[in-house]
Amino acid sequence: MKETPSANKSPPKDDPRIDALIRGYAHLSEQVEVLTEQVKIQKHQVDDLTVDAILAEFHQKQERKTHADSPTPYGRTPPEPAEKEEAPKHLQPEKPHRKRQGLKLAGNIVFYSALVFLIISALFIRTTSNGSPRSLAGFTGMVVLSGSMQAEIPKGSLVIAQQVDPKTLQIGDDITFMANPTTTVTHRIIGIIEDYEDTGQRAFQTQGIMNDEPDAQPVPAVNVVGKVIFHSEVLGQIAGFMGQYWLFILFAAAVVIGLTVILKRIYQKEPKQTAH
Missing domain, CATH: 2.10.109.10 (Umud Fragment, subunit A)
Known part of the structure; x- marks a missing residue:
C-alpha cells in the first residue's frame, strides 16, 4: 500500500529558516524596548520643561513684586506699575491746587467786595x-x-x-x-x-x-x-x-x-x- 505525503509535515529541526525567524523576533523585541525607553525619556523631558516654565513664571512674578516694593537701583529700568484701584471721587482727598484756587477766589471776593x-x-x-x-x-x-x-x-x-x-x-x-x-x-x-x-x-x-x-x-x-x-x-x-x-x-x-x-x-x- 502506497503512502501519500502528509500536508502537515513539519520541517526538519535544523532548518535555517527557523533560526532566522527567531533572530528577527528577538531584534524586533529589542527595538520595541528601545523605543519604549525613548518615549519615557521624552515624556519626562516634557514634564520637566512644563514644570520649569511654571516655576520661571512664578519667579518672575515674585521678582517684579520685590522690585515694586524696593527702591530701583540706578540704571535699572523700573518695572511697570500695577494698576491700582481708585477710590470713588467723593472719597478721594481734595487736591492741594484746588484748595489754593478756592482760597484765592475767596480772597478776591473779599477784596473787591x-x-x-x-x-x-x-x-x-x-x-x-x-x-x-x-x-x-x-x-x-x-x-x-x-x-x-x-x-x-x-x-x-x-x-x-x-x-x-x-x-x-x-x-x-x-x-x-x-x-x-x-x-x-x-x-x-x-x-x-x-x-x-x-x-x-x-x-x-x-x-x-x-x-x-x-x-x-x-x-x-x-x-x-x-x-x-x-x-x-x-x-x-x-x-x-x-x-x-x-x-x-x-x-x-x-x-x-x-x-x-x-x-x-x-x-x-x-x-x-x-x-x-
Missing part, C-alpha cells in the same frame, strides 16, 4: 445839593447824630432806610424823615393820622424812644425818606470817616485796583520755568 463797599459808602452817605439824603436803588444811608434813639439805635450808627409805600407803615416802625429841608431824623411811629389836614394823605406822629415828649409836628407821608431796615454802630463809624474823606478814599481805591490789575497781567505773562 470791600472796595465796592468803600466806594458805595463814600457816595452813599453824602447828601444831594439841596440837602436831602442821597438814595441808591431805593435805599438811603445816614449816620445818626443824636441820642434820641440811643437804646435802640446808638449815636453814630449807620442807618439804612428803604423807600416803602406810606400805607404799609405801622405803629412801632422806625422811620427816617425830613424834619426840614436840610435835616433828617430817625424816630419811631407812635400814631397815624389817615387824612392829614384834609389832604387825603397819611401823616405820622413820631417820638424818639429816649425823649419824654412826642415830636411837635406830625410827619406828612411825602416827608418820609424810608423805613429803617438795618443799623450798625461799627459801620456807622467807618461810614462817617469815609463820608468825610470820600475823595481820598476813591483815589486810593482806584490806585489799588489799577496796581492789582497791572501786577496780575505781569505775573500772567511771565514764562513758567519747568524743573529738569
Whole structure:
C-alpha cells in the first residue's frame, strides 16, 4: 500500500529558516524596548520643561513684586506699575491746587467786595445839593447824630432806610424823615393820622424812644425818606470817616485796583520755568 505525503509535515529541526525567524523576533523585541525607553525619556523631558516654565513664571512674578516694593537701583529700568484701584471721587482727598484756587477766589471776593463797599459808602452817605439824603436803588444811608434813639439805635450808627409805600407803615416802625429841608431824623411811629389836614394823605406822629415828649409836628407821608431796615454802630463809624474823606478814599481805591490789575497781567505773562 502506497503512502501519500502528509500536508502537515513539519520541517526538519535544523532548518535555517527557523533560526532566522527567531533572530528577527528577538531584534524586533529589542527595538520595541528601545523605543519604549525613548518615549519615557521624552515624556519626562516634557514634564520637566512644563514644570520649569511654571516655576520661571512664578519667579518672575515674585521678582517684579520685590522690585515694586524696593527702591530701583540706578540704571535699572523700573518695572511697570500695577494698576491700582481708585477710590470713588467723593472719597478721594481734595487736591492741594484746588484748595489754593478756592482760597484765592475767596480772597478776591473779599477784596473787591470791600472796595465796592468803600466806594458805595463814600457816595452813599453824602447828601444831594439841596440837602436831602442821597438814595441808591431805593435805599438811603445816614449816620445818626443824636441820642434820641440811643437804646435802640446808638449815636453814630449807620442807618439804612428803604423807600416803602406810606400805607404799609405801622405803629412801632422806625422811620427816617425830613424834619426840614436840610435835616433828617430817625424816630419811631407812635400814631397815624389817615387824612392829614384834609389832604387825603397819611401823616405820622413820631417820638424818639429816649425823649419824654412826642415830636411837635406830625410827619406828612411825602416827608418820609424810608423805613429803617438795618443799623450798625461799627459801620456807622467807618461810614462817617469815609463820608468825610470820600475823595481820598476813591483815589486810593482806584490806585489799588489799577496796581492789582497791572501786577496780575505781569505775573500772567511771565514764562513758567519747568524743573529738569
